[in-house]
Amino acid sequence: MTSMVVNGKRGGQSLVLKGVDPETCMIVFKNHWAQVVKILEKHDPLRSNVGGLGGGHGLGGGGGLASFRFGAIPGDEASAVQNYVEHMLFLLMEEECGQNGAMGPILEFVVMENVLERLFIWSLRREFTDDMKLEQLKMYEMLIGQAKQPLLHHKPVLKPLMMLLSSCSGSPSGPSSSAVETELVLLLNQLCCVLAKDPSVLELFFHTSEDQGAANFLIFSLLIPFIHREGSVGQQARDALLLIMALSAENQVVAKHIAENTYFCPVLATGLSGLYSSLPTKLDVPSEEWHCLHREDWQQLPALVQFLNSLEFCNAVIQVAHPSIRDQLVGYIHNGFLVPVLAPALHKLTLEEVMTTTAYLDLFIRSVSEPALLHTLLSFILLHRHDNVHILDTLVSRINTPFQLGTVSLALFRTLIGLHCEDVMLQLVFKYLIPCNHMMLSQRRVLRERDCYSVSAAKLLALTPSCCSPEVIPPPLRQLDSILWSKGTDGSHIGTMESKEVLSEEDDCGNSCVIGSEIYLDVSYLDYLCDAQNSISHCIRACCVWSAPYDGENPPPEEYQRSTLEEADLTATPGLLELEWDDSYDACPTQPHPEEDQETRPIPDEPPKHIQELRRTAVMIVKGSYIEESEFQNDVMVYDLVAQKDAHDSGNGYHAPSKPTEPAKQEVLDGPVTDQKTANSESLMSNGLSSPLDEMDSKKRGSQSEHKSLEGEDLMAQYEELIRTLGAQHSSPAKADGELKSPTVLMDDEEDEIDFNSFSPETPETEKLPSPFGTKPRSGSRGHAVPFTGPFLSVLLSRLENMPSNSLHVNLLLTGILAQLAAYPQPLLRSFLLNTNMVFQPSVRSLYQVLASVKNQIEQWSANNKDFPELLTAAQHSLLARESSLRADRIKKNPTIQPKTVVPLNETEVYATVLFTEFLKELAAFAQEHSILSYPPTEQ
């Protein structure tokens, strides 16, 4: 069998053949062929002699095959032919080119005698089974892969090959066996390699196809079904297709053919949808710390691996293919995958599903690199609206979700910010800063100033909690080291030359002598400086492609403001009613803005003041709840409070918002999301009208009862109970207890959140198409009257303010994202984050203010906990150990020494304190490095 040829002879006989003269080979070949011909002719129904079977016999279609079958062929004859063919093929393969690239004598003979075509017909005459196909495919695979002279230029070689391929394409006997597929793809891959090396063959392929009446560019069409195949077959097919894609970039005909006559792009793009649908809708989250899909995670999920393979392939195609193919593919991905599949998936009903989709989206963005594909993904996130809300706004609002959806969303934004994409940063941050409304008018002038005298850096570092002051912390945590701080030349040698005596004396008397003294410094700060320098210069370089410097002058604040307002007016803003989990909601429902509230938030009855206050507190504690004020009906609230109470009872105390116990979590998760959906649809209908609240109530109750096992009749009682508990807590914020902080902290949020409420109705809609018509002024459009730095920055800062109660990994994410932002060189952002001297509008919360608030919380906490210093030291040790184990992980799996005392991770304040101190250093380092790096990079 040919398989024997393939397997057995590659190594062995080539050695034997060496030294055998070509003439002998030719004689052997001819002899073999003569034997074969004898057998062939014996069974040839037409009894034609040489090359009798021309091209016109309709071999291509499967239908014609039967006519050649003529009686059974004895097995011994068949195997005799195979043996001869084996040897012949081998001789052909080994033959060198003739002089000046002419055919070698054997090849010439093959071409003259039409050997290959006759062999193909012979195999057709026998049962054309998968085995026969396999045999033929392998034969060509071997010939093409190993022949020492080009074969495909010769029609008598090419034609039977194409016939074979067409017989594989439309096989009437149903799908071919996997062995045939494997071999077919291998052969196609090989052909593509030949094409890539020698594009002149391409013409031949096209023409031969026409001869056969088969689909144009058969090789390509045959590969398409394997695009999304898993395993090595799929990989080979994709590799082969990529070679053709690269060809298309050079060859207009190929590009046109693929774009216009094949289903390549739609198959590729919609295949993504298919693969996506087989991904798990809920992930088994390994730990609470988990927030994004790492390689170790997705490699465990074959479906995800397969999806990523295909996505990677799309990325590669877009990279190498002709622009027409690229554009088509990108379009199909948008319309065939992102909009119909991913958008709804991002809006599923349970938190776990939504979280999973978010993690997928994050992974997808991290997996692609081609600008055109990123463009598609990002424009989907930034511009596409699902249920009339931009995906971006939904994603931003989810940052404030407690539970893992919040952290997974944070991780997604970490990815987005890391792209250094102007469009993303514009929508996320800059469009709110461009109008410069967040700062006092007088400050615009100093917007571009750098921290030349390290004033901001010093102010940031001065926020270091007293318990973490460099003097307090013992080594090795305090990596102090002496640095020789020389203040002049060493003074050892003052110039060797003799010159004006006066000058050298002058030098001696104080200018360049050793003033240097040893000063103990926080050495770790040098690392922060170094890191800051790297990330700032990287960011500066990356932002070179941006359209504007965002320096308070370009884009001009006034212009942007106007256009934003117009745009905001243009569409009927659905406002925030559809936004889930928005901080602006739960933040401050009791601070209604008179007109706005009457418009959009019908409040049935004004509850007593203390209830209002309580509600606010409660809502703020249960940050997970999505509640628009008007929707904040008793049952929802009670429900949340109950969940909250459960969390309290199970011992998590005031940490509940960020890490509730499992049962509470489950309940809360399913509950509010559904409520919110109901609320959404309701509020959409009733936006601006006073809605039938009772109906809404009943609906919500209905939806809740589906999802919860709580007895409805107990709700009011529990509500009452909770009011008492929480109210008591709230009224005595001075308790020396872990719980005391939440009301205080959250009340601090208050001023911040007021403007959220009032501004937000305008903000999500700023990127509407410009109006061709005049716009009518919108009543209550206070979008720019109330300073606002945008939902993203506000949510980040509000979560940062909760640092002491956030878990370690949340804080790592938050500080990581802020550090990413702090690296951006644009004066608008740099001044907002790092200039501690800037004067902002009273309603705008600066990073510095938030940090100061965190410092105060920490100081209070440490003052009230006498074992705090020990805990702190232990936490520092375990963080150091964590870091070194992470480093070891990166190099090799090598367990590092665990610290003796491990501070439990639920001691969030302790870890937050350590992290906070380090974060201050990080920010100060950014401020300092900006002061010397904020110029276009000069030569390295």
Next chain:
Amino acid sequence: MTVYHNNSSRSDGEEQGGPGEQRSSPAHPPFGKKQLPSIPKNAVPITKAASPASSTESANGTHASYGPFYLEYSLLAEFTLVIKQRLPGIYVQPSYRSTLMWFGVIFIRHGLYQDGVFKFTVYIPDNFPDGDCPRVIFDTPVFHPLVDSVSGELDVRRAFIKKKKKKKKKKKKSLTLPPWNLNLKGYDKDFQLFKSKVVDSVKLCNSHLFDQPKIDDPFAISFSPWNPAVHEEAKDKMFAYKRLHKDYNKGPLVSGLSWVKPGSTQPFSKEDIPLQT
């Protein structure tokens, strides 16, 4: 560091000078090469802010540990500012050993001191920016009403009366002040004598141009006669600098993305998607 001085082809418009090769020292982040056109642009006024020392005294501890960093970065920021202001004909370079000592050279392009090349050293007090003004001392005492004829120290105080921070700029101004505006004993009447003394002084200074630097420091400025073997390559590099810089921006390191049309504030407003492949 070597700075060469091409006497023959010096013009007012373009000055050649600057570091030929940048050495990195542990304490100094890499600076860019100084490429100074003749006209200063974008001189950014700096408002005087409270110094970190005074603002953070209350926060005990932090300042002690980080104070040197503040000083170092204030000096580096000052230096970057000097680079950015592109003062024509003035080149400075912090010393290798300390950022508190800068080496400088000034090429005078017109006026009485035309063709003078004066090297100087700037000593910055270690309580910068709060302390006394820096001292500027010429290697060779130039004959100038503001320069001490013995020590070579330039009287910079008058420039620092109000705005201490602008020392670099002021320094230059004070050098080019028309001397007849000053009350110089003896010379106000005999301007010709003054002029001839100036010319002599310029000659004297220029005759010492190729002397070894006064202070032994790797970053000290030293001149040597034009030697193609040494200088040609550096000169070519310098002229190729602009192009290099462009390429550098286009290099693979550029990872940012933008589809915002210049002048627009809408995302994805570029009509033609630029494919940065």
